[in-house]
Amino acid sequence: MKHTISILVENHAGVLSRISGLFSRRGFNIDSLAVGVTDDPKVSRVTIVADGDEHTVEQLEKQLNKLIDTIKVKALEPDELLSRELQLIKINASSQQRSEILTICEIMGARIIDISPNTMTLEISDTTMHLARFEELIKPYGIKEIVRTGVIAIQKGADTIKK
Amino acid sequence: MIKAAEAMVKCLENEGVKVVFGYPGAAICPFYDELTHSDIHHVLVRREDNAGHAASGYARISGKPAVCIATSGPGATNLLTAIATAYADSIPIVCITGQVSTDQIGCDVFQEVDITGAAEPFVKYSYLIKDAAQLPRIFKEAFYLAGSGRKGPVLIDVPVDIQQTMIDFDYPESVELRTYKPTVKGNTMQIKKVCEALKAAERPLICAGGGVIAADACRELRDFAEKTRIPVVSTMMGLGIFPTEHPLYMGMLGMHGVRTANEAVSKCDTMLLIGARVGDRAVCSPKFLAETTKIIHIDVDPAEIGKNIHVDIPLVGDCKNILGELSAHIDNAERKDWLEELSRVKNTVPHEDETQGYVNPKMFIRKLSAKLPENTVCVADVGQNQIWTCNNFNFKGGRFLTSGGMGTMGYSIPAAIGAKMASLESEVVAVCGDGSFQMQMMELATIVQEKLPVKIILMRNNRLGMVRELQTNQYGDNQTAVHIADGNPDFVALAKSYGINAERVCTMAEAEAAIEHLCESAEPYLLECNVWRNESTL
Ligand SMILES: Cc1ncc(C[n+]2csc(CCOP(=O)(O)OP(=O)(O)O)c2C)c(N)n1
Numbered sequence: 001m002k003h004t005i006s007i008l009v010e011n012h013a014g015v016l017s018r019i020s021g022l023f024s025r026r027g028f029n030i031d032s033l034a035v036g037v038t039d040d041p042k043v044s045r046v047t048i049v050a051d052g053d054e055h056t057v058e059q060l061e062k063q064l065n066k067l068i069d070t071i072k073v074k075a076l077e078p079d080e081l082l083s084r085e086l087q088l089i090k091i092n093a094s095s096q097q098r099s100e101i102l103t104i105c106e107i108m109g110a111r112i113i114d115i116s117p118n119t120m121t122l123e124i125s126d127t128t129m130h131l132a133r134f135e136e137l138i139k140p141y142g143i144k145e146i147v148r149t150g151v152i153a154i155q156k157g158a159d160t161i162k163k
Numbered sequence: 164m165i166k167a168a169e170a171m172v173k174c175l176e177n178e179g180v181k182v183v184f185g186y187p188g189a190a191i192c193p194f195y196d197e198l199t200h201s202d203i204h205h206v207l208v209r210r211e212d213n214a215g216h217a218a219s220g221y222a223r224i225s226g227k228p229a230v231c232i233a234t235s236g237p238g239a240t241n242l243l244t245a246i247a248t249a250y251a252d253s254i255p256i257v258c259i260t261g262q263v264s265t266d267q268i269g270c271d272v273f274q275e276v277d278i279t280g281a282a283e284p285f286v287k288y289s290y291l292i293k294d295a296a297q298l299p300r301i302f303k304e305a306f307y308l309a310g311s312g313r314k315g316p317v318l319i320d321v322p323v324d325i326q327q328t329m330i331d332f333d334y335p336e337s338v339e340l341r342t343y344k345p346t347v348k349g350n351t352m353q354i355k356k357v358c359e360a361l362k363a364a365e366r367p368l369i370c371a372g373g374g375v376i377a378a379d380a381c382r383e384l385r386d387f388a389e390k391t392r393i394p395v396v397s398t399m400m401g402l403g404i405f406p407t408e409h410p411l412y413m414g415m416l417g418m419h420g421v422r423t424a425n426e427a428v429s430k431c432d433t434m435l436l437i438g439a440r441v442g443d444r445a446v447c448s449p450k451f452l453a454e455t456t457k458i459i460h461i462d463v464d465p466a467e468i469g470k471n472i473h474v475d476i477p478l479v480g481d482c483k484n485i486l487g488e489l490s491a492h493i494d495n496a497e498r499k500d501w502l503e504e505l506s507r508v509k510n511t512v513p514h515e516d517e518t519q520g521y522v523n524p525k526m527f528i529r530k531l532s533a534k535l536p537e538n539t540v541c542v543a544d545v546g547q548n549q550i551w552t553c554n555n556f557n558f559k560g561g562r563f564l565t566s567g568g569m570g571t572m573g574y575s576i577p578a579a580i581g582a583k584m585a586s587l588e589s590e591v592v593a594v595c596g597d598g599s600f601q602m603q604m605m606e607l608a609t610i611v612q613e614k615l616p617v618k619i620i621l622m623r624n625n626r627l628g629m630v631r632e633l634q635t636n637q638y639g640d641n642q643t644a645v646h647i648a649d650g651n652p653d654f655v656a657l658a659k660s661y662g663i664n665a666e667r668v669c670t671m672a673e674a675e676a677a678i679e680h681l682c683e684s685a686e687p688y689l690l691e692c693n694v695w696r697n698e699s700t701l
Contacts, residue, residue: 010342017283059469
């Protein structure tokens with residue numbers, strides 16, 4: 001089962017290697033990892049999507065909490081989180097195909113951010129599942145390159161990671 | 164303004180450090196230069212890992228973080244085994260390493276190694292100092308982290324140019340770490356639950372580990388066990404918490420443990436684990452144990468609870484504090500039947516044979532411990548010699564040190580050096596094998612140079628005995644890479660060449676006489692026991 005875990009950490013040198021080292025050392029599998037500074041420049045927020053059973057996640061949370069740099073660890077429940085992942089896709093696109101692609105993008109909530117005589121570069125930000133669907137639709141044109149960020153997530157409603 | 168190197172020394176002085184163990188090199192020279200102006204005594208070891216082990220021995224006896232020092236590159240990498248050893252046994256040491264100049268970091272210059280990176284999996288925390296002004300804060304934090312909560316090694320890597328930088332020195336009075344707040348007091352609800360579970364239990368058992376010693380809670384545990392009449396087994400790291408002959412004490416459990424202890428484990432209906440992490444050598448099949456037994460687990464490290472065994476009642480906090488609470492809230496009990504059942508097993512004394520021309524190591528350890536003073540610090544190395552010591556030493560109130568978690572050969576002599584430095588009034592005895600002795604024999608020089616009356620027992624079986632036994636039992640006796648006789652030196656002559664008194668004994672009668680000499684000697688002393696090559700561990 002996939003688990004989304006948010007971690008607030010001191011923005012120290014080496015903290016990311018401590019976290020990723022912990023994952024590999026303890027045999028936890030990471031699907032994705034995203035890091036960025038928060039409103040407090042001394043604090044970074046790490047979002048990790050990992051695979052494992054309940055016992056594994058409990059262990060993971062405890063081990064993450066044990067790191068000296070960790071301020072807060074929270075495993076976000078799937079039905080109470082909003083998640084996003086950003087993807088940039090470069091596809092083959094002749095001038096005749098452009099309007100068709102544009103329609104797909106409009107319906108799926110993607111944007112066209114660059115264009116060349118034979119290619120288009122698309123941007124989409126949504127859930128991992130939605131991104132996968134978009135990729136399926138766009139695949140027939142010929143994907144030249146894909147880049148994606150890790151998943152970031154936040155709680156629904158008024159709750160925050162701090163409470 | 165003072166040089167940061169001088170500030171490093173002042174930090175140590177502020178922490179009350181009296182002795183440090185180390186080995187110099189270019190990248191740590193500014194610090195060594197300043198150290199000469201201090202009253203701190205520097206013990207020059209003969210290899211850096213031994214500085215770490217000596218600091219470990221010192222820390223375990225003094226109860227406070229101890230310091231070891233190495234230079235950059237090979238000096239620092241030599242320290243790694245000692246750091247990992249301390250980490251596995253939760254021993255508080257502060258390791259200071261020199262590093263190449265900040266402007267050269269990352270250029271693969273001479274003796275540059277990323278030691279904070281290399282040590283990352285087995286330090287509690289580490290620092291690479293890049294801003295000299297932060298040095299006092301970092302030292303303060305390092306000592307606090309090493310010695311609080313679940314204790315462990317902390318590494319401070321100090322580039323040589325940082326050591327030369329002028330800074331304002333002001334040692335902080337306290338640390339401010341918003342992220343690190345070890346739980347001390349146990350949760351009241353959980354304490355209540357523990358008391359109820361123990362009250363309801365018919366055959367409860369306490370399993371005490373090294374955490375009890377780390378928390379300085381031996382007295383509290385004894386009081387608690389005596390009040391509730393709950394029998395006690397210990398892990399290897401927990402040896403010495405209970406006097407061996409205490410009526411409630413059933414011995415060491417596990418793969419290398421004694422029958423009484425293992426029988427107690429299999430028969431108990433409720434097990435109170437305290438400061439023990441359910442290591443695989445102590446509890447071989449935790450799944451099976453948890454199915455038949457109610458498990459209560461008390462530990463200062465929440466991550467240990469539920470890691471290796473399913474726990475019914477978790478209780479996080481400092482053992483000393485919690486045991487005090489438990490004793491205050493629990494009723495006295497009798498448990499006559501359960502204790503009688505266990506003492507029947509306990510009182511069957513195993514029969515030992517003497518092999519002609521050899522010293523029986525088990526009988527020897529019993530005889531030795533009977534002659535040693537009560538406050539003896541006994542340090543066992545790793546291998547058969549370790550298990551012989553664990554199961555036959557009669558602990559009366561002294562201390563037992565060994566590398567339990569890592570099983571690091573070569574631990575005993577340097578750790579004994581550290582222990583002796585921390586407690587000059589105690590007798591300190593190291594027990595090792597002929598294999599492990601040769602991993603640390605360079606430290607005879609340190610013993611001599613420091614004039615430390617450390618006593619060494621060398622069990623010579625001309626084998627890497629424990630591996631030999633494994634090969635005998637599990638590889639059809641295909642003995643390979645365990646025969647060391649042809650290379651073994653004359654250990655007595657070797658010791659004497661350092662100026663250390665030494666004797667070789669080949670019979671129990673000779674051994675008994677030699678034990679007298681060892682106990683009487685006010686100087687270092689090495690006793691080589693000729694042990695039969697096929698002697699078994701248990
Ligand atoms: C540094 C290290 N290397 C290898 C081992 C594996 N090992 C465990 S016990 C042992 C044999 C020890 O031989 P010796 O010191 O002669 O003691 P004995 O078992 O004969 O008492 C070995 C090689 C180890 N524990 N530590």
